[in-house]
Amino acid sequence: MTEQIDKLAAAFLKAQAEFKQPKKNKDNPFFKSDYADLGEIMESSKAALAKNGLLLTQLVTTLENGSTVLKTMLIHTSGQYLESTYPLNTNTKPQAFGSEITYARRYAQTAMLNLFAVDDDGNAAQAAAPPPKPKGRKAPASKKTTRKESINKMVQAFMTLNISETDILRTFDLPEIESLSDDNLKDLREAFTNIKNGNMAANDYFILNEAPKGGL
Numbered sequence: 065m066t067e068q069i070d071k072l073a074a075a076f077l078k079a080q081a082e083f084k085q086p087k088k089n090k091d092n093p094f095f096k097s098d099y100a101d102l103g104e105i106m107e108s109s110k111a112a113l114a115k116n117g118l119l120l121t122q123l124v125t126t127l128e129n130g131s132t133v134l135k136t137m138l139i140h141t142s143g144q145y146l147e148s149t150y151p152l153n154t155n156t157k158p159q160a161f162g163s164e165i166t167y168a169r170r171y172a173q174t175a176m177l178n179l180f181a182v183d184d185d186g187n188a189a190q191a192a193a194p195p196p197k198p199k200g201r202k203a204p205a206s207k208k209t210t211r212k213e214s215i216n217k218m219v220q221a222f223m224t225l226n227i228s229e230t231d232i233l234r235t236f237d238l239p240e241i242e243s244l245s246d247d248n249l250k251d252l253r254e255a256f257t258n259i260k261n262g263n264m265a266a267n268d269y270f271i272l273n274e275a276p277k278g279g280l
Contacts, residue, residue: 072144076118079109087100132152
């Protein structure tokens with residue numbers, strides 16, 4: 065970073081107002097999420113940077129202490145610049161190291177340019193040593209099974225309080241018990257504790273299917 069950045073700051077302020085919002089153009093099947101890839105992030109900012117005399121450059125370099133880093137620099141035509149470094153793990157296979165560099169470039173660019181972009185594909189870099197094994201992709205199914213078991217246990221627990229699965233579905237207006245959200249489960253756990261401890265009655269929380277009282 066240069067001692068003076070007044071010209072750079074003025075130019076960056078103008079460029080920032082012209083940045084486009086990066087679009088989530090890629091999906092991560094492992095985490096079932098979307099994110100903006102490196103190309104999308106670059107496209108969202110390069111025109112505005114060039115128009116205002118700014119250049120963002122990145123290179124892999126080795127510091128004096130021997131550590132390998134990704135250096136990101138934002139340079140103005142006046143010679144003023146900002147820079148940041150992102151540590152890299154070189155004890156990996158080439159393919160994993162390439163994934164780590166790509167991840168680091170995305171992360172460093174969004175930080176340097178103050179862009180908002182979803183960053184959910186870091187699992188390749190996180191698992192760079194050793195590279196992720198194919199069997200690891202069974203994790204989502206395992207998580208789904210665990211969630212289903214958790215819901216079933218919750219239903220069974222409420223049955224001990226004479227509250228049925230139908231009562232739960234009616235209360236949350238859901239077609240099936242698997243449709244319960246994480247927030248629903250959290251509320252149910254709190255309700256179970258309060259009802260069990262006598263802090264509230266079941267019909268204070270649930271819409272119960274009570275039998276009609278009396279006759280004609």
